[in-house]
Amino acid sequence: MGNKTKASITDMLRASNLSITDTRVKILELFMDSNGALEHSSFEKLAGHSFDRVTVYRTLQTFLDKGIIHSIPTTDTSIRYALCKSDCSEHDHHDHHIHFKCEECGNTICLDDTNIPEIHLPKGYAAHNIDVVVSGVCKQCK
Numbered sequence: 041m042g043n044k045t046k047a048s049i050t051d052m053l054r055a056s057n058l059s060i061t062d063t064r065v066k067i068l069e070l071f072m073d074s075n076g077a078l079e080h081s082s083f084e085k086l087a088g089h090s091f092d093r094v095t096v097y098r099t100l101q102t103f104l105d106k107g108i109i110h111s112i113p114t115t116d117t118s119i120r121y122a123l124c125k126s127d128c129s130e131h132d133h134h135d136h137h138i139h140f141k142c143e144e145c146g147n148t149i150c151l152d153d154t155n156i157p158e159i160h161l162p163k164g165y166a167a168h169n170i171d172v173v174v175s176g177v178c179k180q181c182k
Contacts, residue, residue: 056108067096075147077147108124139151143175
């Protein structure tokens with residue numbers, strides 16, 4: 041991890057009024073090094089050392105609350121997370137895009153340049169959040 045990335049992680053944590061801890065820095069490094077979304081169970085595997093599960097859970101929840109990461113819906117019981125790439129903040133997530141889950145390798149990636157289709161709801165309904173997950177085969181597996 042380069043000095044520029046470490047500096048951006050430090051800046052990200054400071055901008056969210058979060059203290060800079062080794063666990064927070066390491067988790068953000070893992071997000072930045074990944075090409076897609078990560079599951080809670082991925083952190084120990086990717087870090088190569090043991091993380092306290094409760095600390096990881098609390099860190100992810102804090103990052104969600106602060107708009108640093110967003111959760112991705114899945115068809116199983118797991119939850120995946122990815123870095124927000126827009127200027128999201130606490131209580132203001134506007135990182136709306138389509139997610140793609142590869143049926144071959146299992147990776148989930150954010151398709152930032154693919155717009156969510158316009159949804160026309162019946163009269164009287166109000167959408168607060170739209171999650172779109174497309175499954176298929178990614179370009180690496182194809």
